């Protein structure tokens with residue numbers, strides 16, 4: 591049955607992403623199962639950077655509702671072009687502090703807060719509640735975005751107290767090599783901070799196309815997937 595549909599007559603919608611979305615959903619379910627986690631406990635964020643408005647529209651047609659973007663100008667054009675759809679937009683790119691007003695206006699989620707200056711500016715700019723994650727530089731890589739683990743508790747306290755910011759959890763991009771170990775350490779930080787992080791603390795944003803099964807095994811609640819849904823970026 592499944593195969594029949596894949597081999598069916600292609601059209602503009604089904605050629606974009608249907609089989610790969612099904613495959614990603616299947617793989618997430620399998621990883622949830624393997625980790626004895628509840629089915630549906632991991633949310634799928636489709637990373638749509640470098641994708642066209644038509645591709646996002648097609649993916650929405652296949653049931654996806656959460657999309658992630660890295661670049662503010664590119665994202666705003668898509669948010670506006672797709673304003674007729676019920677999409678929740680997530681920002682997952684590096685934050686320049688002079689862009690916080692645009693971010694607060696166009697996104698519901700911001701995954702990459704990594705310093706107090708940005709958190710304060712987002713809080714001041716927001717006209718409604720924003721869901722935020724703090725990005726951790728879990729492997730303390732030089733040049734990498736994210737707060738160092740040492741400085742994380744102070745940033746958590748700061749963000750938890752700011753109006754308009756609902757502090758949801760942590761986001762991480764591990765260094766290449768042994769991502770599972772980085773995911774595990776992020777999960778340990780998440781658990782340790784839980785008593786001081788406030789009532790909304792429920793999200794571990796970790797795992798991308800190549801490593802999301804490991805991330806789910808270590809407790810990810812949201813995986814950010816681009817290539818495995820849309821194909822390679824050109």
Ligand SMILES: *Cc1c(COP(=O)(O)O)cnc(C)c1O
Nearest residue numbers: 637682798799814815816817818
């Ligand atoms: C691009 C990107 C992703 C998606 O990566 P894929 O390997 O294409 O799945 C996830 N998270 C962040 C922060 C990204 O920049």
